[in-house]
Amino acid sequence: MNSEKQRIILWSVAISIVLLVVKFYSYVLTGSNAILTDALESIVNVVASFFALYSIRLSAVPRDRNHPYGHGKIEFFSAGIEGTLIIVAGIFILYQSLNSMLFPQPLMELPLGMVLIGFSGVVNGVLGFVLQKKGKELNSITLEADGKHISTDAISSFVLIFGIAIIYFTGWNVLDSIISALFAFYIVYNGYFLVRKSVAGLMDESNPKSINKAVRILNKHRQKNWIDIHNMRVQQYGGDSHIDLHLTLPYYYDLVQGHDCVHEVEEVLEENLPGNIEVFVHADPCIPDPCCHYCQVVNCPVRKFPLSRKIEWTAENMSQNQKHYHELGHLNINLQKKK
Structure with missing residues (x-):
């Protein structure tokens, strides 16, 4: 899996370098600040792709004594670096746009510039789609982040072509700086x-997608003795x-039966x-009242209340850190009476 990630990101690095050259060549031809904006963002693409390659290689290193959970969190760090670079590039582009408004430069060879930017946009669009698709398949936030960034770059290239076309046909060169400034805000x-x-990810914030996926799988394979x-x-x-999870099992199960159920989960x-999935299961014994009310074990020898x-x-x-009996309203009332 990691070898496939590395192969994909290597392609991303190589393509980003080629497109970087194409965009700067386009800027040299046209003198357009908007095209310079696109070229500067491509520098971020190249740097981010190199760092993504490093993070994917490091994340593949097996866990050790100092990193008992492995090195996978480097991928979150990589995505953060890429995002930071994008923000810095956006701020610099905004500065360059304001400077060009005060000191405008003549624009040349705009049709050829549009063709070159269009070519880079198509290539980035395909590359971004592949990276995001593979990132989801391989569960790699680094590939997804790189793909999203490159897809954003592709969209901005096509919008840029539209803007340059307006400049070319109207002669309103001031639009060059305005378009560049708008791109800067979009990039940030x-x-x-x-x-x-x-x-x-670094703060271990709850990820609804990950939890929902695990819940769907457990529901699909749910066993009756998983109370x-x-x-x-x-x-x-x-x-x-x-x-990590707590699994409630019939309290009369011996150690072997409990171990088998834990292993099934x-x-x-x-x-x-x-x-790679690591699962830690803590086994809890059932409590006849109230667990019997929602326990689905058939022919339970110690059942005290019907399902x-x-x-x-x-x-x-x-x-939640509690058994599910709190969802049965009438049981809550009974429990309060007993107290």
Whole structure:
């Protein structure tokens, strides 16, 4: 998997370097500040792709004593670096735009410049699509971040062509700086969200997509003796995940039966989630009242109360640090009376 990630990002590096040369050549021909904006962002593409390559290689290093969860979080750091570079580039582009408004320069060879920028936009569009698709398949935030950035670059190139065409046919050269300034704000906006996603991953912020995916898998393979699952946490380490959860089992199970159930839950998650999955399961014994009311074990030898209803597993109730009996309103009333 990591070899495929490295091969994809190497292609990204090579293509980004070629397009960087094409865009700067286009700027030299035209003298357009808007095209310079696009070229400067391509420098960020190249630097970010190199750092992405480094982070993917480092994330592939096996866990060791100093990094018991592996090196996967470097991918979040990589995405943060890329987002920061995008923001810096956007600020510099804004400065350059304001400077050009005060000191305008003549524009030349705009049709040829549009052709070159159009070519780079098509190539970036295809590359960005492939990177985002592979990033989702391989569960790599680095590939996704790089793909999103390059796709943004492709969109900006096509908008840029439209803007340059207006300048060419109207002769309003001041639009060159205005378009460049608008691109700068758009670039900063996208960079912010990359940094935000990076910080969320480094801070182990709950990821609804990861949790919902795990919940769907557990619901699909749910066994009747898995009375409930709660206190579930999903932590991402780049393309890998670490999952903690509490599994409630019949209290009369011996150690071997309990171990087998725990192993079943681990296998279900490890075999159906992308990347390397590490699962830690804490086994809890059931409590006859109230667990009997939603326990689906057939012919339970110690059942004290009939099954009332099946409780649906959701990301919300499986993430809470309590068994699911609190969802049965009438049981809460009974429990309060007993207290």
